[in-house]
Structure formats: C-alpha cells, structure tokens
C-alpha cells in the first residue's frame with residue numbers, strides 16, 4: 001500500500017510548472033534545496049530570491065510526523081483549532097516511551113501497561129483526525145517514515161530532531177518543536193529562516209570496514225555540533241551515488257548532530273531501488289519522470305563553491321572508520337588513532353556493552369554487515385567479550401532480519417534483541433547491574449552520546465561508531481581494537497583476524513508482508529471519542545485562552561525579574577517533568593523554577609506581593625492569576641534560547657502571565673509566546689531593566705494603538721509611591737497582533753471555522 005499517493009501524485013504534477021516559475025523569478029542555476037524549499041512556499045506568489053540565513057519565510061510542508069512523547073501536547077493544541085482533520089497527511093509513532101529491559105516481548109507488554117493512557121489517547125485522537133497511528137512496537141518514527149512516507153522532492157516536518165533521516169530519500173525533512181507542528185496541522189504557514197547551504201561532494205567509493213556512518217562521523221568532527229546550524233547540507237558526487245538509500249538516510253539522520261536544519265541527497269538509482277523494494281514502484285516512476293527537478297542544476301555541480309555557502313570534499317576511497325566520543329558526537333577519532341587517543345585521555349578501555357540499531361543504523365544493510373562480522377567470528381571460534389544489544393528500527397526490518405537468520409546469528413554470541421523502539425538511545429534502558437556511578441565504557445551505533453543520555457550514569461563513557469565496528473569491538477571487548485590491523489585470540493588460543501564485513505543493501509527475498517503495527521484511521525471520524533482517563537495526571541484537555549479585553553494592562557505585579565541566562569530549560573525544565581508534557585496544569589508546576597531571581601540570586605524563590613512572603617514561581621503566578629491581576633515577567637538577553645519547547649510558552653499563559661519584557665528574545669521562543677497570546681516586549685533602553693524593583697506593579701500603556709512598529713509605555717509603580725516611565729518595543733506584525741487580540745493564534749483559526 002502506498003500512503004497518500006494522491007498527495008504525492010499531485011505534488012509531482014505541479015512540480016514542473018512550479019520550478020519554471022521559480023527559474024523565471026530567480027534567473028540563476030538552482031541547488032536541490034532551493035528547488036524543494038521554493039516549491040513549498042506557503043504563498044507561491046511570494047517566491048523571490050530570499051537572503052539565506054536572514055529572511056524568514058513561510059513554508060507549506062507536505063506532511064507531519066510526530067513521536068509519542070512530543071505528539072501529546074501538539075495534538076492537544078491542534079484540537080483547539082476546531083478542525084475535522086489535519087491540513088496535511090500526518091502520522092504518530094509510539095517509539096519513545098518503551099523501556100528496554102528484559103527483551104522485546106516483555107518490554108512491549110510492560111509499556112502497554114505503563115503508557116496505557118497515552119497510547120489510548122493517541123490512538124483515539126488519530127482515529128478522529130484521520131492521522132496514521134503506528135502502535136508501540138511498530139518501529140521508530142524515522143525508520144517508518146523512510147519505509148512508508150518519504151518521497152524525493154517532498155518537504156516534511158517532524159517533532160523529533162532526527163526527522164532529517166528522510167533526506168536519504170531526497171526529502172527536505174526538518175525536526176521541529178510541537179508549536180511548529182501545530183501550525184502545519186492547522187493549515188497555517190510554517191516559518192523558517194531561509195537556510196544557508198553547505199555542499200559536500202563525495203568522491204571515490206567506500207570499501208572494507210568503512211561505511212556510510214563513518215562519513216557522518218567524520219563530518220560531525222569537521223563541522224562540530226554547531227557548524228551546521230542554520231544550514232542544509234546537500235550531498236552530491238559519484239561517491240554519493242554509490243551509497244545505498246539507507247546509507248544516505250544514516251548520514252542525513254546523524255547530520256542533526258552538526259546542528260544542521262537538515263541534510264539531503266539528490267534522487268538517484270539507489271532511491272528508485274529502495275522505493276520499489278518497499279512497495280512504492282509508482283512513486284519511483286513519478287520521481288524518475290521528474291528527476292531533472294530532484295537534483296541541483298548541472299552548473300551548480302560544476303562549480304559548487306559558487307553556489308553553496310560552504311563547500312567540502314571527502315574522498316570515500318580514503319575514508320577509514322571513525323569512533324566518536326566520549327560525551328559528544330563531534331569528537332571524531334579515526335580508528336587508527338584510537339589507541340593513542342584513548343590512552344592519552346585516560347578513557348576506560350574495557351567496553352561493557354555494544355549496542356546496535358536505532359533509527360539511524362538498523363537498515364538491512366547495517367544488520368547484514370554486522371551479522372557477517374559475527375558469522376565470521378563464530379566460524380573462527382571467537383566469543384563476545386562485551387554485552388551486545390540490538391534495537392531494530394521497525395517491525396518490517398525486525399521480521400526480515402529474523403527471517404534471513406541475522407538476529408539468530410546475534411543471539412549465538414549472546415545478543416539481546418530489544419523492542420523496535422528508541423530504548424537505550426533515549427535513556428529508556430534498564431541497564432543490567434546498573435550502577436549509577438561506575439566508571440565504564442559503552443559503544444553504540446546511535447546518534448548521540450551526551451553525558452547520561454543512554455543509562456543516566458555520568459561516568460559512562462559513550463562512543464559512537466558504525467554497527468560493524470561496534471560489533472567488532474564487542475568481540476574484542478576493547479575500545480582500542482582495530483579490526484583492520486589487529487587480531488584476536490580465539491577459544492582455542494589461536495590468533496585470528498576478522499574478515500571484512502559484507503552485506504546487502506536490500507533483502508533479496510523482499511520485505512515480505514508483515515503486520516507492520518499500523519492502525520488505519522477509522523472512517524467515521526465525527527463519532528470517534530477522544531479517550532482521556534478520568535483523573536489522568538499525564539493528559540488534560542486544553543481550554544482555549546481568553547481573548548484580550550481591549551484594555552491596557554495596569555498594575556501587574558512583577559512575578560520574577562530573571563537574572564542572566566534564561567533558556568527554555570530554565571523556563572520549563574525537562575527530565576522528571578517530561579511525563580507531564582500532555583498535562584498543562586501539571587507541567588506548569590515547573591514554570592521558571594530554574595530561573596535565577598535577580599533580587600536574591602536564588603531559584604524558585606520569589607516575593608509574593610499579596611502575602612509579603614517568598615514562594616515558588618508557579619505558586620506565586622497562580623496566586624496573581626487567581627486574584628484577577630495576572631503578572632509580568634522580566635528577563636535579560638536572548639530570553640528563551642535553547643530547544644523550541646511549546647510548554648515554555650504555554651505555561652506562562654496558563655499561569656496568568658500577561659507580559660514578558662526582556663532585553664532581547666530568542667526568536668523562536670518569542671514567536672511561541674506570541675502564538676499563545678502573551679505580550680512580548682523588549683526594553684528600548686536596556687538599562688531600564690535596572691529600574692524594575694521587586695515589589696513593583698507595572699502598567700503597560702498604549703495597547704489600544706497596538707500596531708506594527710508602535711511602542712508600549714511602561715510605567716513602574718514603586719511601593720514608595722514613586723513612578724518611573726520608559727518605552728518598550730515590540731516585533732509584532734499585523735497578523736501576530738491579531739493573535740494577541742484573539743488570545744492565541746489557534747483562537748483565530750477556531751473562530752474562522754465558525
């Protein structure tokens with residue numbers, strides 16, 4: 001079955017004329033990213049030559065994918081838009097909440113109990129709004145998208161950072177926060193700063209122990225975790241064409257570790273083969289007909305330095321395997337230098353566990369190559385010296401790698417197959433004999449190896465490598481083992497060398513017919529009830545925020561004057577609180593608890609002007625809200641930087657914060673606050689921050705004349721009876737002013753439905 005074929009067909013039907021229009025307007029050779037981005041402009045008539053890294057542009061992606069942790073609040077918000085279905089095809093994937101403990105079957109059963117209410121809610125809501133629901137155990141979001149939804153030249157967003165995986169099938173696929181997803185689900189334009197472009201030409205061909213993973217491990221080292229920020233990485237060259245489609249997906253997936261907006265490969269034969277193998281022959285044919293639009297123009301490839309903002313060349317014939325880490329994915333060490341580096345840095349050399357799989361490295365090619373290493377080891381009477389675990393990316397992959405005997409080969413050396421889910425990659429790992437302080441080393445083929453991410457232990461040195469290198473290291477038990485040059489001693493005391501891995505890009509016997517774990521939405525959407533368990537502390541329906549009453553905000557007590565850095569983590573902490581991400585009231589109990597109070601240098605201890613005593617930020621905010629005044633928050637520079645977290649903007653609104661006044665905003669947070677109906681202002685004169693006193697009551701005057709470019713007068717009513725006034729700026733455009741007046745952006749959409 002091909003999902004959403006009508007939409008894909010209609011996209012390709014319009015592609016030629018759209019690209020012709022773009023060519024007429026721009027009149028210069030186009031990169032692949034420009035072709036895709038510009039053919040997805042929200043208002044097609046506004047297409048022009050945008051300044052990369054400067055202009056903000058509204059896009060209309062073709063689809064949205066959401067994982068179970070982030071989908072909860074995004075869907076709860078979408079429900080307030082009053083729509084019958086999502087504006088674009090959408091899918092939800094139950095992959096993040098499954099704890100890897102005993103093994104696939106038992107762990108899935110446990111997840112079904114622990115997360116029952118979340119799964120029931122997501123399943124019912126998917127039925128109601130015509131959203132594809134992938135049950136727990138179906139697989140990891142990005143693998144499912146690659147196998148079923150991605151198509152060359154398309155554009156999608158996903159509420160997960162590794163959404164760019166679909167770039168392996170020639171799609172611009174961008175990881176976003178829930179608020180962005182709501183925009184697209186509700187049919188609004190989705191805003192993105194027009195990305196800069198990094199061109200990477202791959203020459204030569206991989207061989208031996210080197211794999212696609214090593215390309216991105218090397219690039220992570222070159223670009224670092226920040227070097228890709230604001231950029232799309234576009235790959236091309238004969239080396240790119242020599243890679244399998246799933247190898248390309250691995251590179252695009254882990255490209256998120258450079259901070260890149262996304263990564264992409266041009267359409268080629270590997271994509272045709274993959275589409276056909278996964279039952280999408282018709283999509284492959286449409287892509288082939290449009291292939292001239294699914295790659296950059298010839299002039300771009302002939303002179304890449306002229307068309308990309310940054311240009312890199314990598315010769316795959318010379319590429320050796322890499323091991324990245326510990327604690328960061330951009331600390332890239334070629335395997336030949338690992339001994340020296342590990343000893344020099346005092347990294348623990350004994351590897352306790354090797355983990356393969358995840359969304360980025362569980363393709364048929366990955367699993368078959370890793371299995372070939374084990375098969376060879378078994379034939380040479382070698383045993384595993386580290387624990388070994390496998391996380392298949394999807395039921396599709398699990399069933400064919402089981403059918404073709406690879407998982408059984410892994411079991412022969414003690415390999416443990418976990419559920420088709422994120423598991424250890426997102427810290428959902430009940431590690432055996434866990435000791436939260438023990439200094440130890442593990443190695444995996446996932447993306448991220450930040451401190452505590454996998455097992456919660458800050459003393460776990462975590463390294464990243466390809467599945468075949470992880471497997472070789474499991475057989476040696478040593479971080480410093482280099483299968484290219486080193487030998488191992490087998491159970492008979494003989495010195496043996498591992499053969500180079502061998503694998504197949506695609507299963508020779510096809511993907512077969514498996515129960516993929518997909519739940520098709522039921523037809524009678526209006527009848528479908530949303531299931532939220534009574535008294536649930538994880539899920540709560542949202543109530544639309546009230547519209548602005550048309551009056552200036554007067555005598556708002558200061559809630560907190562935050563001192564120094566105030567990121568979205570300070571505003572809405574993660575960790576423990578994530579379990580409440582579907583319950584606004586409960587998660588609001590973390591509002592600003594990490595922010596430092598300017599007046600006492602403490603966190604979560606602020607003056608309650610109603611009582612004269614000190615209390616927590618959330619409780620004090622509630623008190624002001626319930627007394628009918630609401631409150632105002634003051635902050636410093638780049639307020640709300642960090643990951644785009646819609647809770648950081650919803651919580652203040654829920655708690656009655658009417659205004660956030662700061663020296664400067666991180667743009668995404670500012671927009672998120674605007675969408676929720678919180679008034680965002682910046683000091684015209686930043687020194688006015690110093691005038692604000694702990695027990696001030698603040699007037700915000702001039703809202704009746706609120707228009708683009710206007711100013712708001714701030715009057716500080718000090719407790720000694722004195723008053724000070726100054727001006728504040730805002731960055732609202734006309735439609736954002738309407739969001740404020742309506743009480744939220746979603747209120748506008750809901751009203752337009754009536």
Ligand code: SF4
Pocket residue numbers: 095140141142160162358359360421422425426446447
């Ligand atoms: S497997 Fe890891 S990287 Fe992939 S979606 Fe899950 S948590 Fe994210």
